[in-house]
Amino acid sequence: MTEQQSAFPRRDAEGRIRTLGDLVGVGLAGVVIGLLVLVLFDVAFAWFGAGEFGQANGWLAVILPAWLFWEDFRAWGFGAPRVVAALVAVGTAVVSGLLVAGLATPLPALLSGVLAATTFTVVYATIWFPGVRWLANRTG
Numbered sequence: 001m002t003e004q005q006s007a008f009p010r011r012d013a014e015g016r017i018r019t020l021g022d023l024v025g026v027g028l029a030g031v032v033i034g035l036l037v038l039v040l041f042d043v044a045f046a047w048f049g050a051g052e053f054g055q056a057n058g059w060l061a062v063i064l065p066a067w068l069f070w071e072d073f074r075a076w077g078f079g080a081p082r083v084v085a086a087l088v089a090v091g092t093a094v095v096s097g098l099l100v101a102g103l104a105t106p107l108p109a110l111l112s113g114v115l116a117a118t119t120f121t122v123v124y125a126t127i128w129f130p131g132v133r134w135l136a137n138r139t140g
Contacts, residue, residue: 009068015075020129023072027121030064035114042110058113059101065121069128081135085128093124 009022017023038056046053069086076082097120104112
């Protein structure tokens with residue numbers, strides 16, 4: 001008897017993520033994992049006397065979501081729709097993340113950066129996912 005594994009996020013035959021919910025969910029899970037790793041490193045550095053807790057750059061929590069987005073970008077293959085959608089999504093997501101980080105400057109760097117990374121992840125996914133599909137359908 002063979003057991004079929006369900007993969008998350010769900011992907012189509014070309015390897016593209018099938019639903020916006022999967023993209024956002026896995027992206028936010030990546031931010032949480034990144035935050036946990038950053039907290040562990042920040043605690044270790046504070047314990048060794050190499051700084052105060054909360055001073056790590058929270059933007060580093062965007063590493064796993066960026067990797068996820070890169071893999072989805074690659075799955076779309078060669079073509080202008082993926083490049084245009086990615087450029088618009090990255091530009092908008094970076095500006096949104098920087099605005100949130102700017103508004104959160106009274107908070108420790110770890111927290112303001114994680115808020116910015118979360119904003120980046122949500123904004124990128126919500127622009128990229130429908131954008132690349134719409135452009136691919138328009139250009140054939």
